Amino acid sequence: MRNNGLINNVLMGVGVIHEPLVMMQTDFAMYIGIVYSYLPFMILPLYSNLEKHDHTLLEAAVNLGATPFMSGTPGVWRLLRCVRRGISQSQAHL
Numbered sequence: 001m002r003n004n005g006l007i008n009n010v011l012m013g014v015g016v017i018h019e020p021l022v023m024m025q026t027d028f029a030m031y032i033g034i035v036y037s038y039l040p041f042m043i044l045p046l047y048s049n050l051e052k053h054d055h056t057l058l059e060a061a062v063n064l065g066a067t068p069f070m071s072g073t074p075g076v077w078r079l080l081r082c083v084r085r086g087i088s089q090s091q092a093h094l
Helices: 006-014 027-052 055-063 068-092
Strands: none
Touching: 027 068, 055 068
16 A cells, blocks of 8 residues: 555556555545455355355255256355445445
């Protein structure tokens, strides 16, 4: 985020910019901080929930004629609703 930080060095090295961007004390820096702080609270519950799923149910669905995509999709969509709620809650704090 600093003038000689990683983002500025990469962008200058690639040739996208010719002088460092000012990113400290801006809205961009605040968004990065909020995402950095709230992301673990959205990802870790998803991971633990997916780990608890019974894999024999997915195998049974495939044995009954469902594709792997069809058998796993409904559970994942329900979990993605939680991610959407987490994103909306992080935007409410702005």
